Amino acid sequence: MTKHALVEMGRRDMLRFAGAAVAAAIAPLPVLAQGAPPLKIGIIGAGREGSALGTLWAKAGHQVMFSSRHPEELKSLVEGIGLAAQAGTVEQAVAFGDVVAIIVPYPAMQQIGKDYGAAIASKVLVMDVSNPIAPRDGEDIVKWVAEQGGAGLATAKLLPGAKIVRAFNALGYTRLAADAHRPGDPVGIPIAGDDKTAIAVASSLIREIGFEPVLVGGLAMGRYLVPGTPFGREPTPAEIKQIAATLH
Numbered sequence: 001m002t003k004h005a006l007v008e009m010g011r012r013d014m015l016r017f018a019g020a021a022v023a024a025a026i027a028p029l030p031v032l033a034q035g036a037p038p039l040k041i042g043i044i045g046a047g048r049e050g051s052a053l054g055t056l057w058a059k060a061g062h063q064v065m066f067s068s069r070h071p072e073e074l075k076s077l078v079e080g081i082g083l084a085a086q087a088g089t090v091e092q093a094v095a096f097g098d099v100v101a102i103i104v105p106y107p108a109m110q111q112i113g114k115d116y117g118a119a120i121a122s123k124v125l126v127m128d129v130s131n132p133i134a135p136r137d138g139e140d141i142v143k144w145v146a147e148q149g150g151a152g153l154a155t156a157k158l159l160p161g162a163k164i165v166r167a168f169n170a171l172g173y174t175r176l177a178a179d180a181h182r183p184g185d186p187v188g189i190p191i192a193g194d195d196k197t198a199i200a201v202a203s204s205l206i207r208e209i210g211f212e213p214v215l216v217g218g219l220a221m222g223r224y225l226v227p228g229t230p231f232g233r234e235p236t237p238a239e240i241k242q243i244a245a246t247l248h
Ligand SMILES: NC(=O)c1ccc[n+]([C@@H]2O[C@H](COP(=O)([O-])OP(=O)(O)OC[C@H]3O[C@@H](n4cnc5c(N)ncnc54)[C@H](OP(=O)(O)O)[C@@H]3O)[C@@H](O)[C@H]2O)c1
Pocket: 044, 045, 046, 047, 048, 049, 050, 067, 068, 069, 070, 090, 103, 104, 105, 106, 108, 111, 112, 129, 130, 131, 132, 133, 168, 169, 170, 171, 172, 173, 174
């Protein structure tokens, strides 16, 4: 996290980060390469994309709780990662995280909002990696999301008060480990959000695992952060800026 990002944080968020630093001093956690304290990240949806992303964050030095409605099924995943990873229920992961990443089929977002919306709204960042996909999720929800103005604004409706940043929505799970820290130009990750602190934290988390975040606009721009749009490849940061300029 840059000094600039920290200056943009409110007092409450600063306290939370200070708390994380104290926790890091108590528990012998690895110090991040860029000097930021490790965060606690709750992964809601430890399927293909969620387990790949959470693994990268755990390897970068964060504490990650992967969740499932059947947490016992995550035993081999967390054992393979080591001490930085643990498995829990969705409720436990929401309570655990300073940051929550939601990586579920889009209809599950409705249930998650109903069950954990209040707790999720208290987090410094909610990274929304989820997409509404008609063949998987049904036409009705895809239509409803479009009526809200796209996936960013729809998620904000389902998770009132949450500091949402959409990210990684079009980068397939098979590419995450391969593209992380790739030599030469990094793979750019288009992000969209409205909360400055959440954007700063998301940007830091994205850089730490070897990608370059590019803010393409507020949550309304989240409608373009889905597979099948011009962002849906492995663009460089410069390419993302060029594409974003044509979409406003
Ligand atoms: N796959 C990719 O390459 C990729 C890339 C970018 C974005 N995405 C997006 O990421 C999301 C997940 O995709 P995926 O391919 O990782 O799916 P997946 O492998 O099927 O995993 C989905 C996960 O969501 C969890 N889940 C489902 N319903 C839930 C509920 N009601 N409450 C809590 N957790 C629930 C499941 O957990 P349990 O069943 O264990 O409880 C499962 O671990 C989708 O929206 C997708 O569009 C995927």
